[in-house]
Amino acid sequence: MAPMIEVKNVTRRFGGFVAVNDCSLSVEKGSITGLIGPNGAGKSTLFNMVAGNLEPSSGAIFLDGREITGLKPHQLFGRGLLRTFQIAHEFSRLTVLENLMMVPAGQPGENLFDAWFRGRKVREFERGVRERAEEVVDFLQIGHVQNELAGNLSGGQKKLVELGRTMMVDAKVVLLDEIAAGVNRTLLNDLASNIERLNRERGYTFFVIEHDMDLIGRLCDPVVVMAAGSVMMKGSLAEIQADERVVEAYFGGSPTGHATSLPGATA
Structure with a gap:
């Protein structure tokens, strides 16, 4: 079975700056896949290419086995790919x-x-x-x-409405961009519960950029880590938290030379 989203050797340049560098990853059908990484890792640029807001300099992107490289957001909407934003876009x-x-x-x-x-x-x-x-x-x-x-509405309520808008069409996959930003913990719990229900009861696939590691830990398996424009690793959050390369990417290593925990991680 083809992945719901497949990114193959995608690169995006802005002049002489390479924001995403020969990046490959997949999001399996029916999963809630997280995408994390330090600032400047290329996460948002990759998300924008999958969502049709940017075109790759090279490489290819597939949705449910069909190439969508270079398609615009309204075209992707018609194919069942929708996106919510860090800042809600309500009327x-x-x-x-x-x-x-x-x-x-x-x-x-x-x-x-x-x-x-x-x-x-x-x-x-x-x-x-x-x-x-x-x-x-x-x-x-x-x-x-x-x-x-x-x-x-409050910021959290607006994001609930954005999530609701994805339910008004037959979505195959929803890209969630920093849903925790500006949302209080009570409404964030409501958002997370509804995402879990949509995944469990309606088979939605989710691809999630998020800095809140508690939310990533609750929702996402697997989790993809990006650094310097490429995928560093993919695994469960526990595996990622135990990987010294990931800690190095986030913190530049610890003074003792031993791995520390990621932001939001529990001991």
Whole structure:
């Protein structure tokens, strides 16, 4: 079975600077795979290439066995690859429910002819979209804010809405970019629980960039470590925490020459 995401010998240059260097990795179907590494390791650049925001200088990227190198985000959306952002991208003047209803593509109400002459078709489609949005609200347990303007929500609530937007289409894989940033621990626990449920109950594959090692430890197996633009290793978080090369990459080694724990790791 082909991996859900496969990156083969991908390099990205910015002038003379090589941000990602001959990088290869895979994200297996049905996994929650983490991507960690020190600042400047190339994680965000790699994520941007997988998401279609940047084109590789060389190499190839595959989604579910089909090459997607150079495809744009809207094209990847149509193939089931979605991304959430470190800073939520909500429609601030629409309600939570309306934000969810905006997601499905090809809505007949967007077509002037349908809007004028096929009102029944438009109403039936909108009814189905609303029902699905209400199901998402129930799943995420955010009914208390469904009629609130999205711009009035907290950072964590906005990220729950972003996660909900991925549920409005048939997502194959979701790229999660620093979901812990700016989120309090209570809402972060809610986010993590919903990610686990989507993975377990609906078969979502997740690819996660995150600096919060507690969250990585809870959600991700395996974990990929990047350093200097390339993959250093892949394994469980326990294996990674015990690897002196990883500690060297994060800390430059410890004064005693022995491995120390990664940020957020427990003894």
